[in-house]
Amino acid sequence: MLTSHWPKLLMLIALGMSILLPVVVGLGEALRAAFGILPALGRHSFSVDAWQQLWQLPGLISSLRLTLFSGFAATIMALALAIFGSSWVYNISPKLFFLDKLKPLMQFIMVPVLAAPHAAIAIGLAFLIAPSGWLARWLSPWLTNWTLPPDWATVQDLWGLSLTLGLVIKELPFLWLVCLVALKQINVSKQMSLAQSMGYSHSLAWRKIIIPQLYPLIRLPVMVVLVYALSTVDMAQILGPNNPPTLALVALRLYTDANVQMLLPASAAAISLAMLMVMSILLWEMSVRGLMLVNKVSIRSGERASKWTLLGTILTTALPISFLLGLLSLLVLAIWSITWRWSFPEAWPTSWSFDYWLQLLTEWPLALKHSLITALMSSGLALMLTVIWLEVQDRFGGHVYRATLWLIYLPLLVPQIAFLYGLKVSFLRLGLSGGIGTVIWAHLLFVFPYVMLSLVDSWRALDQRYLSVAASLGSSSWTCLWRIKLRLLLRPLLIAWAIGMAVSISQYLPTLLIGAGRVESLTTEAVSLASGADRRLVGVYGLLQALVPLLAYSFALLLPRWFALKHMK
Amino acid sequence: MMTLLNNSWATQLSSIVLMTSLGFLSQMTHATSTPQWQQTIDQGAGDTVYWHAWGGDVRTNDFITWVGEQTEILYDVKVKQVKLSSTSEAVTQVLAEKAAGQNTNGTVDMIWINGANFLAMKEQELLHGPFVTDLPNSKYLNLGPNAPATVDFTEAVAGLEVPWRLARFVFIVDSKRVAQVPLSMAQMLTWAKANPGRLTHPVVSNFMGTTFLKQALIELTPDVSLLQQPATEQSFIAATAPLWRWYDEIKPYLWRAGKNFPENESIQQQMLSDGAIDIAMAFDPAAAAAGIASGLLPKSARVFVPSQGSLGNVSFVAIPYNASHRAAAKLVANFLLQPETQARMQNINVLGSFSVLDPTQFNETQAQVFADLPTSEALPTLTELGPTLLEPHASWGEKLKQQWSQRYSQ
Numbered sequence: 001m002l003t004s005h006w007p008k009l010l011m012l013i014a015l016g017m018s019i020l021l022p023v024v025v026g027l028g029e030a031l032r033a034a035f036g037i038l039p040a041l042g043r044h045s046f047s048v049d050a051w052q053q054l055w056q057l058p059g060l061i062s063s064l065r066l067t068l069f070s071g072f073a074a075t076i077m078a079l080a081l082a083i084f085g086s087s088w089v090y091n092i093s094p095k096l097f098f099l100d101k102l103k104p105l106m107q108f109i110m111v112p113v114l115a116a117p118h119a120a121i122a123i124g125l126a127f128l129i130a131p132s133g134w135l136a137r138w139l140s141p142w143l144t145n146w147t148l149p150p151d152w153a154t155v156q157d158l159w160g161l162s163l164t165l166g167l168v169i170k171e172l173p174f175l176w177l178v179c180l181v182a183l184k185q186i187n188v189s190k191q192m193s194l195a196q197s198m199g200y201s202h203s204l205a206w207r208k209i210i211i212p213q214l215y216p217l218i219r220l221p222v223m224v225v226l227v228y229a230l231s232t233v234d235m236a237q238i239l240g241p242n243n244p245p246t247l248a249l250v251a252l253r254l255y256t257d258a259n260v261q262m263l264l265p266a267s268a269a270a271i272s273l274a275m276l277m278v279m280s281i282l283l284w285e286m287s288v289r290g291l292m293l294v295n296k297v298s299i300r301s302g303e304r305a306s307k308w309t310l311l312g313t314i315l316t317t318a319l320p321i322s323f324l325l326g327l328l329s330l331l332v333l334a335i336w337s338i339t340w341r342w343s344f345p346e347a348w349p350t351s352w353s354f355d356y357w358l359q360l361l362t363e364w365p366l367a368l369k370h371s372l373i374t375a376l377m378s379s380g381l382a383l384m385l386t387v388i389w390l391e392v393q394d395r396f397g398g399h400v401y402r403a404t405l406w407l408i409y410l411p412l413l414v415p416q417i418a419f420l421y422g423l424k425v426s427f428l429r430l431g432l433s434g435g436i437g438t439v440i441w442a443h444l445l446f447v448f449p450y451v452m453l454s455l456v457d458s459w460r461a462l463d464q465r466y467l468s469v470a471a472s473l474g475s476s477s478w479t480c481l482w483r484i485k486l487r488l489l490l491r492p493l494l495i496a497w498a499i500g501m502a503v504s505i506s507q508y509l510p511t512l513l514i515g516a517g518r519v520e521s522l523t524t525e526a527v528s529l530a531s532g533a534d535r536r537l538v539g540v541y542g543l544l545q546a547l548v549p550l551l552a553y554s555f556a557l558l559l560p561r562w563f564a565l566k567h568m569k
Numbered sequence: 570m571m572t573l574l575n576n577s578w579a580t581q582l583s584s585i586v587l588m589t590s591l592g593f594l595s596q597m598t599h600a601t602s603t604p605q606w607q608q609t610i611d612q613g614a615g616d617t618v619y620w621h622a623w624g625g626d627v628r629t630n631d632f633i634t635w636v637g638e639q640t641e642i643l644y645d646v647k648v649k650q651v652k653l654s655s656t657s658e659a660v661t662q663v664l665a666e667k668a669a670g671q672n673t674n675g676t677v678d679m680i681w682i683n684g685a686n687f688l689a690m691k692e693q694e695l696l697h698g699p700f701v702t703d704l705p706n707s708k709y710l711n712l713g714p715n716a717p718a719t720v721d722f723t724e725a726v727a728g729l730e731v732p733w734r735l736a737r738f739v740f741i742v743d744s745k746r747v748a749q750v751p752l753s754m755a756q757m758l759t760w761a762k763a764n765p766g767r768l769t770h771p772v773v774s775n776f777m778g779t780t781f782l783k784q785a786l787i788e789l790t791p792d793v794s795l796l797q798q799p800a801t802e803q804s805f806i807a808a809t810a811p812l813w814r815w816y817d818e819i820k821p822y823l824w825r826a827g828k829n830f831p832e833n834e835s836i837q838q839q840m841l842s843d844g845a846i847d848i849a850m851a852f853d854p855a856a857a858a859a860g861i862a863s864g865l866l867p868k869s870a871r872v873f874v875p876s877q878g879s880l881g882n883v884s885f886v887a888i889p890y891n892a893s894h895r896a897a898a899k900l901v902a903n904f905l906l907q908p909e910t911q912a913r914m915q916n917i918n919v920l921g922s923f924s925v926l927d928p929t930q931f932n933e934t935q936a937q938v939f940a941d942l943p944t945s946e947a948l949p950t951l952t953e954l955g956p957t958l959l960e961p962h963a964s965w966g967e968k969l970k971q972q973w974s975q976r977y978s979q
Contacts, residue, residue, distance in 0.1 A: 040668035059978035132843035151766035258685030344844040428669030516676035517651030528624030528652035533835035
């Protein structure tokens with residue numbers, strides 16, 4: 001049996017070297033810095049000063065409250081809406097206004113918001129709902145009597161409500177799509193009709209039967225949304241309050257302080273954020289277990305009639321609204337990209353211009369090329385690694401599986417800025433600097449976990465009977481992999497790949513820092529331009545940035561259909 | 570100080586012939602060649618300079634692209650701008666290289682830098698030099714004692730960085746909405762009370778927010794000369810007491826009652842353009858004119874400065890100690906000091922940043938190039954800009970930032 005452990009061992013080593021080691025090394029540097037050791041600054045001795053400096057920051061408690069509130073509220077709302085939306089796709093919940101007509105196209109309408117960079121959605125939404133924004137401009141001055149926008153806190157409110165809204169809008173399509181993919185693994189219609197024959201109402205059957213099966217399949221993506229919501233920088237910068245800001249922004253401010261000594265408390269802030277995330281995940285998991293227990297009690301009660309609840313009304317209203325807001329945010333960004341001037345309270349731009357698009361023709365080819373190469377390579381590699389990893393687990397048993405799974409997600413659980421500096425130093429020591437290959441490697445750290453988590457549950461939910469039948473017919477395990485697993489899982493495989501593309505395209509800090517500024521990409525261009533706050537430019541680059549993942553997602557959604565059609569013929 | 574709009578400069582776009590003439594330029598540079606400089610020219614040829622510079626301003630980016638086109642013709646040196654969202658990214662880059670022991674072949678060749686970032690790099694010995702006087706065009710600079718080009722936020726430049734553009738703190742208003750601009754901090758308080766919610770400043774962790782506080786401090790503090798010394802606990806308390814009294818009084822009348830602030834000056838200017846506030850800030854006298862030209866500000870935008878004058882400082886370029894293309898970077902830095910380059914930079918249709926050169930060193934042709942520059946109604950003259958106030962020692966900014974959040978971050 002010893003031989004059978006070799007592939008697993010090799011895989012573990014390869015994975016450890018390529019994914020874990022860089023993160024651990026980088027994180028180690030951050031930990032050392034948090035405890036006073038940063039030789040480049042001449043700091044060699046252990047101290048807890050950095051932590052004291054951090055705790056003494058004014059408004060730190062508000063930062064924590066804000067971070068936790070927006071992170072949890074956004075995840076809960078996005079998840080509730082995604083599950084509710086999925087039940088609607090399966091004709092279980094009531095009508096959703098204009099969305100009903102679009103139901104067959106739903107997956108495609110989701111894609112733009114899914115593909116758009118977080119910052120683009122945030123900037124679009126901010127313009128939509130600001131007192132000087134598009135909605136206000138539509139209503140002014142004829143209805144509101146405003147010739148100048150009022151001083152209202154509809155964006156960057158102190159509670160982080162607009163930040164929460166932005167997160168919900170952006171994460172809803174991701175979770176929704178993940179739900180729909182996962183639901184394919186559950187025989188929904190059969191179970192639902194069975195439940196109905198036993199007298200359960202639609203919505204109750206969904207809650208008591210489908211959701212308990214669905215949640216374990218989407219647990220990891222939900223974690224990722226929670227972690228993202230807690231650690232987002234780009235959305236918090238645009239939609240969140242800034243005196244004080246969220247904890248992630250506190251860390252970023254310290255890291256980018258002109259006084260380099262601030263790198264020490266910055267590292268402490270980053271480590272705190274990482275700890276906050278781990279604790280939040282634990283809290284979330286415990287709450288979910290509690291809820292499941294409550295649900296079990298209610299399942300046993302045998303109650304079959306459902307009451308129309310307030311929650312139902314809220315979800316029915318909120319889903320179309322968040323959907324519409326997401327699409328409008330992108331639309332308004334598209335309008336801005338061809339605007340020259342657009343003053344309050346005009347409902348439409350007062351002068352138009354294609355200058356920025358034309359300018360791009362000369363400037364973007366190189367950035368686009370870099371973005372495409374890194375995205376294709378890192379998502380391709382990540383997909384390959386994921387399949388190999390899962391296949392090795394299948395063939396040789398998965399005892400180490402749970403433990404390693406958490407390690408794979410390490411890069412997502414730690415704020416990027418915390419370990420990228422240390423990682424950069426390590427890469428430099430190895431003589432790896434500034435090449436596109438190093439950037440691809442750095443992207444892989446973030447792309448791989450996303451690809452893994454979007455695929456792993458579907459992979460494991462694959463009906464094992466297909467494989468047993470194939471094996472009994474004498475197929476080798478390679479044939480099983482190639483002809484059964486990969487074929488049956490084509491759709492989740494492609495979705496995972498597309499998510500990998502989107503993740504790679506949106507990486508800013510890894511591209512800039514690890515690429516030593518030599519590998520300019522759509523995102524490095526977009527982010528540096530966004531610091532100049534020109535909505536027209538952000539519109540152009542935001543749309544371009546969305547375009548690549550948009551194509552990837554469309555490909556992922558269309559290819560299986562095309563195969564299916566071909567098969568039918 | 571405020572003038573009515575006359576947009577005629579926009580039509581003068583083609584009226585100025587810029588120095589793209591190759592023969593003229595190469596004549597200029599070779600005339601000043603010493604053997605040592607010739608060696609720099611030979612070493613730099615064929616290299617690409619990675620210039621790390623804040624990338625948030627399209628006009629600056631375009632200007633840097635143009636610089637690269639010129640140096641390629643002149644010296645066979647290409648310039649590649651590494652667009653940063655914050656200058657500290659470049660500092661961290663060099664620091665990481667130092668930490669990894671990469672003391673040669675560094676990836677950063679040149680940084681657009683000043684103030685606290687310069688101080689940090691100088692203190693950590695991350696800069697190459699002194700090298701300023703090696704550049705032939707340094708003869709156009711006034712490098713006398715305490716000349717603006719030799720001091721960076723009271724820190725001695727010590728030949729470690731080359732000035733390339735002037736920055737002056739200005740306020741921007743929409744002249745259609747604000748008839749009477751507040752010309753002192755006392756007037757600003759009265760104005761804010763009369764127009765609640767229409768004034769704000771960038772968040773204080775941003776350098777523009779700190780600059781606003783420094784501007785107010787200089788006007789309100791009893792003894793300005795104290796600010797040129799490093800701040801001590803005692804001097805800070807005494808010097809800033811009137812500032813906090815003033816700020817406490819004005820805060821409730823700020824936008825969002827002083828509970829939230831724009832992230833940076835670009836966002837603040839966008840708010841001005843949206844009509845959400847009436848006064849914005851910039852570190853560029855040409856900000857209003859440039860904003861109008863790029864459609865970011867209404868045509869009625871104007872700059873004004875307090876009657877006592879406003880803070881001024883110089884933008885520099887520095888070369889990290891481990892830069893790969895040191896010689897080529899020097900060639901680019903030298904090109905930035907060419908009077909014709911500076912004239913192009915000062916052209917409102919290009920960048921509109923004031924030249925750092927000493928006009929007394931110009932010959933007639935050079936002086937004429939500057940005299941022929943187009944003007945804009947939104948562009949103040951040097952006289953209108955009034956006196957330049959000296960930047961306080963960098964420790965004041967740092968302490969103001971801390972003290973402000975102590976007082977006003979809940």
